[in-house]
Amino acid sequence: MMHQMRAETDPTGATDSVVSWHIVRNADLTALCGRELEAAAPLQDATRWTVDPDHNCHTCGALFLRETPYLPDEHDEQAG
Numbered sequence: 001m002m003h004q005m006r007a008e009t010d011p012t013g014a015t016d017s018v019v020s021w022h023i024v025r026n027a028d029l030t031a032l033c034g035r036e037l038e039a040a041a042p043l044q045d046a047t048r049w050t051v052d053p054d055h056n057c058h059t060c061g062a063l064f065l066r067e068t069p070y071l072p073d074e075h076d077e078q079a080g
């Protein structure tokens with residue numbers, strides 16, 4: 001299982017305006033919290049979850065930690 005952060009973007013569809021970050025499994029468009037996200041929305045590695053916590057979805061954070069009891073710093077799984 002690989003997790004990524006996918007951005008919830010501004011309702012105008014501007015993909016550079018990140019409202020909040022959600023967690024998706026692999027490249028899913030549905031966040032762990034159930035939110036549907038845009039395919040064009042920015043993606044970044046889940047290891048960046050702690051970088052800007054003010055913009056994180058709290059529900060996704062809780063579910064992510066349940067699925068991933070450690071942050072994968074030292075576990076270099078192959079992407080894809």
Ligand SMILES: [Zn+2]
Nearest residue numbers: 022033057060
């Ligand atoms: Zn979420």
